[in-house]
Amino acid sequence: xxxxxxxxxALSVPEGENLVLNCSFTDSAIYNLxxxxxxxxxxxxxxxxxxxxxREQTSGRLNASLDKSSGRSTxxxxxxxxxxxxxxxxxxxxxxxxxxxxxxxxVKP
Amino acid sequence: DVKVTQSSRYLVKRTGEKVFLECVQxxxxxxxxxxxxxxxxxxxxxxxxxxxxxxxxxDIPEGYSVSREKKERFSLILESASTNxxxxxxxASTLGRGVxxxxxxxxxxxVV
Numbered sequence: 001x002x003x004x005x006x007x008x009x010a011l012s013v014p015e016g017e018n019l020v021l022n023c024s025f026t027d028s029a030i031y032n033l034x035x036x037x038x039x040x041x042x043x044x045x046x047x048x049x050x051x052x053x054x055r056e057q058t059s060g061r062l063n064a065s066l067d068k069s070s071g072r073s074t075x076x077x078x079x080x081x082x083x084x085x086x087x088x089x090x091x092x093x094x095x096x097x098x099x100x101x102x103x104x105x106x107v108k109p
Numbered sequence: 110d111v112k113v114t115q116s117s118r119y120l121v122k123r124t125g126e127k128v129f130l131e132c133v134q135x136x137x138x139x140x141x142x143x144x145x146x147x148x149x150x151x152x153x154x155x156x157x158x159x160x161x162x163x164x165x166x167x168d169i170p171e172g173y174s175v176s177r178e179k180k181e182r183f184s185l186i187l188e189s190a191s192t193n194x195x196x197x198x199x200x201a202s203t204l205g206r207g208v209x210x211x212x213x214x215x216x217x218x219x220v221v
Binding site: 001031032034036041042043044045046049051052089091093094095096097098099100101102 | 142144149150151152154157165167168197199201203206207208209210211212213214215217
């Protein structure tokens with residue numbers, strides 16, 4: 001069974017900092033890895049999807065990388081803003097879709 | 110844009126009731142999923158479905174069943190609701206295995 005782990009569980013940074021969130025998975029035979037954002041009490045919003053054949057994807061201030069062989073993905077957020085405060089989750093897709101427990105990010109003004 | 114709609118945002122039910130949570134997607138997606146989310150436990154997979162009338166158990170299927178009679182609709186059924194099923198329930202859909210997943214807004218179920 002695929003196990004997905006996210007480190008750190010929580011992170012607090014001042015506005016403007018660049019930061020990295022980590023995701024690791026145990027089974028490298030994934031179809032894709034997806035990063036989501038979740039605001040309190042809400043559903044999940046997709047941020048970036050990396051196919052198994054890709055190494056990275058970028059959207060605005062966000063950059064996600066994937067290293068299948070080592071079972072790792074990172075989400076890089078540049079120039080963080082208070083509006084980035086949320087929980088970030090990664091999901092690895094094989095036949096089903098498995099999630100990490102998330103990283104709760106707080107960006108202080 | 111793909112839309113995944115869950116029938117209720119908030120639901121309060123009594124112990125022992127049969128509860129139906131509905132999820133509808135409007136983009137002809139083949140794969141649909143039901144998760145529950147609890148503090149400290151993250152998202153746990155209850156059931157998923159590859160296509161109409163197909164279903165697979167996830168990690169925590171006990172106490173739940175599902176129905177997928179039409180492609181756009183995936184229903185989660187709590188046969189006899191219990192207080193330990195109080196949770197946030199999230200539905201997701203994807204066109205296939207290699208593409209983006211979309212989530213509904215979630216249903217916060219309280220069983221009293």
